[in-house]
Amino acid sequence: MLTRIWKTYKKQCIIAIVALAAVLIPLYLYFMFQTGIRYNDAFLVQQKDGSFKGEGYALSVTPTPNGADITFTANDETRTYSVVNTQNAGVEFYQNGTLTHTMQVEQMGDFFTLIDENGEAELPFRILYSNQDEDDLFPTNYELYGWTREIQTGIRGEPMFLFFAALFGIPLFLDIRYPDLFFELRYRRYVDGDCEPSEYYRFWQVIGRVISAIAIIIFLWMGMLNII
Incomplete structure (x- = not known):
């Protein structure tokens, strides 16, 4: 269902994500750096x-x-x-x-x-x-x-966890923005001509995105708690 919504309203989804990020990121940093x-x-x-x-x-x-x-x-x-x-x-x-x-x-x-x-x-x-x-x-x-x-x-927070969140966030952004990027980087040199990702690859690509998103949330949560 989410995939169908994304394909149907891709532009609107991107605008909504950017707008949400524009609000949440400054808010998160504001609370993190409170003295x-x-x-x-x-x-x-x-x-x-x-x-x-x-x-x-x-x-x-x-x-x-x-x-x-x-x-x-x-x-x-x-x-x-x-x-x-x-x-x-x-x-x-x-x-x-x-x-x-x-x-x-x-x-x-x-x-x-x-x-x-x-x-x-x-x-x-x-x-x-x-x-x-x-x-x-x-x-x-x-x-x-x-x-x-x-x-x-x-x-309040621990900025070091922002680095760990970025380790997952940057690849996740690139994978969503360019869905075939990591496939091309990994397999292109082994294949001549056109090569499309299989359904198996797409399945694990989605799983990888979910895991990355969960990892980002966990690191942001740990950063705000300042647990170290």
Whole structure:
């Protein structure tokens, strides 16, 4: 059916594909190169005022002379934090104006460790469980302190996957635009005179196009997730 539609309305199909690509490609690149930070499984886009928003979260960091005030929203609940640096590499954490933790900071080059009152180090990474409670949606002391030092931003996607998508996309475009191109390149030197692709060749040509299209979609999806 699709083949019949393509043959009957080939010009209209080409116009529709070009128009769709003209809209989707810039839109995809726009989202891929958005700047922000990753938090849990979400990407928070950096706003013009320096705050970050996205996928149910919002973050705002305001530097102070001895630390920073942080406002964080998750699932429409907003909490305010204050991170206050004290003497002898100490740091105090306040939530909604109440002191919650007093910790020591041990610096190791560009990295740091937070040591609590019991002498235990806080993990520098977040452990996610399937049965998260409300508190698990909010930042840890390690994340709060890290944001007061520097917020390391990056882009939403991974452009490297565009290269892999192009590896399939360019041959697919050439195969659709010139259906006999790869047949000629592969078999012409072995045949004298006219030579037409067989039905068997056409069948696997369609299968190859479908596989290439699926591969392109997968690589574009992986590129947007930035999974590496």
